[in-house]
Amino acid sequence: MARDVWFETVSIAQQRAKKRLPKSVYSALIAASERGITVGDNVDAFGELGFAPHVIGALEKRDLATTVMGQEISLPVMISPTGVQAVHPDGEVAVARAAAARGTAMGLSSFASKPIEDVIAANPKLFFQVYWLGGRDEIAARIERARAAGAVGIIVTTDWTFSHGRDWGSPKIPQEMDLKTIIKMMPEGLTRPRWMVQWGKTLRPPNLRVPNQGAAGEQGPPFFAAYGQWMTTPPPTWEDIAWVAELWGGPLMLKGIMRLDDAKRAVDAGVSAISVSNHGGNNLDGTPASIRALPVIAEAVGDQVEVLLDGGIRRGSDVVKAVALGARAVMLGRAYLWGLAAEGQPGVENVLDIMRAGIDSALMGLGKASIHDLTPDDVLVPPGFTRTLGAPTT
Numbered sequence: 001m002a003r004d005v006w007f008e009t010v011s012i013a014q015q016r017a018k019k020r021l022p023k024s025v026y027s028a029l030i031a032a033s034e035r036g037i038t039v040g041d042n043v044d045a046f047g048e049l050g051f052a053p054h055v056i057g058a059l060e061k062r063d064l065a066t067t068v069m070g071q072e073i074s075l076p077v078m079i080s081p082t083g084v085q086a087v088h089p090d091g092e093v094a095v096a097r098a099a100a101a102r103g104t105a106m107g108l109s110s111f112a113s114k115p116i117e118d119v120i121a122a123n124p125k126l127f128f129q130v131y132w133l134g135g136r137d138e139i140a141a142r143i144e145r146a147r148a149a150g151a152v153g154i155i156v157t158t159d160w161t162f163s164h165g166r167d168w169g170s171p172k173i174p175q176e177m178d179l180k181t182i183i184k185m186m187p188e189g190l191t192r193p194r195w196m197v198q199w200g201k202t203l204r205p206p207n208l209r210v211p212n213q214g215a216a217g218e219q220g221p222p223f224f225a226a227y228g229q230w231m232t233t234p235p236p237t238w239e240d241i242a243w244v245a246e247l248w249g250g251p252l253m254l255k256g257i258m259r260l261d262d263a264k265r266a267v268d269a270g271v272s273a274i275s276v277s278n279h280g281g282n283n284l285d286g287t288p289a290s291i292r293a294l295p296v297i298a299e300a301v302g303d304q305v306e307v308l309l310d311g312g313i314r315r316g317s318d319v320v321k322a323v324a325l326g327a328r329a330v331m332l333g334r335a336y337l338w339g340l341a342a343e344g345q346p347g348v349e350n351v352l353d354i355m356r357a358g359i360d361s362a363l364m365g366l367g368k369a370s371i372h373d374l375t376p377d378d379v380l381v382p383p384g385f386t387r388t389l390g391a392p393t394t
């Protein structure tokens with residue numbers, strides 16, 4: 001009998017991912033930083049928000065479709081860029097196929113394991129994510145490669161702070177998957193035979209290279225070489241963001257906005273979208289949940305740029321809360337990575353289906369015909385929930 005691969009919640013996907021992945025790979029995927037305050041708040045904050053459902057008034061059909069940066073998506077959920085190499089041999093190509101099958105767009109990380117050309121072939125609704133490493137010439141070359149490959153937008157992520165300590169310990173990521181490393185990691189791998197077999201079938205271990213940091217057709221530098229270059233690159237300025245906007249000349253998102261003043265500067269720099277985000281709690285621990293910062297930012301700049309949110313989305317009702325509080329759409333990080341680890345492409349599709357069903361169900365309860373009809377009044381926001389960061393002092 002065929003194994004029943006379907007899971008009903010993201011939490012079950014996470015449990016399965018934990019069982020399937022070697023400890024160090026699972027731990028890389030959990031990520032977070034320091035005490036884990038921010039990663040915890042990202043999720044818990046959604047639990048503080050409530051709904052006030054109607055008993056009569058549900059509509060027969062609900063409309064979930066919207067657009068993000070010019071792309072039609074069938075639900076207000078897209079794939080956030082993540083760079084984790086060893087979760088699944090098909091990596092970002094499997095994620096792209098799943099997103100395409102479910103009618104949504106994808107952000108592809110600078111540190112992805114697959115070349116952008118292969119990922120776009122699986123899903124043309126692709127936004128390439130840029131980290132600020134190297135000089136402007138190198139960054140321009142990567143953006144031009146993305147343009148030539150057919151990317152429909154750029155996401156610039158500038159909120160990384162090189163915070164590496166975790167109270168529960170960080171996984172040891174090898175420099176290279178050479179024979180010596182493979183032998184050393186074998187005992188850990190043997191505890192996860194299914195994962196080993198998956199990689200074994202490809203006849204190559206995860207190569208820990210970042211193909212999108214090099215030229216098309218090349219295998220790209222090793223992850224640690226790129227990371228080292230990043231650590232020694234001066235962080236970008238607002239002029240740099242304006243420079244990217246001009247160079248690219250198309251849909252551009254600045255990801256990682258938590259403050260009102262930064263949101264306004266992003267508008268001035270010429271971006272077309274922002275994601276209210278704290279990088280999934282992987283950076284400056286103690287930053288509040290992104291959903292707490294969303295309402296004020298959406299209210300201030302939502303008529304000038306598209307405002308998205310990422311961080312802590314684990315169910316469809318979270319998406320509805322975010323949209324009601326001003327997000328055009330949300331981006332998923334860990335949720336789809338757990339789906340990918342659990343079941344590959346069908347696992348990512350499963351996660352997107354959970355989101356769709358959860359959004360639909362919440363809309364039904366709220367008596368709404370469309371995600372576009374949601375307003376802050378649909379959500380119970382407890383006193384003191386919202387945070388206003390970077391408000392003008394005048």
Ligand SMILES: Cc1cc2nc3c(=O)[nH]c(=O)nc-3n(C[C@H](O)[C@H](O)[C@H](O)COP(=O)(O)O)c2cc1C
Nearest residue numbers: 029080081082083109157279280311312332333334
């Ligand atoms: C393992 C991991 C790797 C990530 N890599 C990247 C990346 O390469 N680029 C980026 O912009 N964001 C990256 N992120 C952040 C996600 O895009 C997103 O902001 C975050 O995961 C959202 O929070 P969530 O995981 O609670 O959904 C990463 C997140 C995780 C968990």
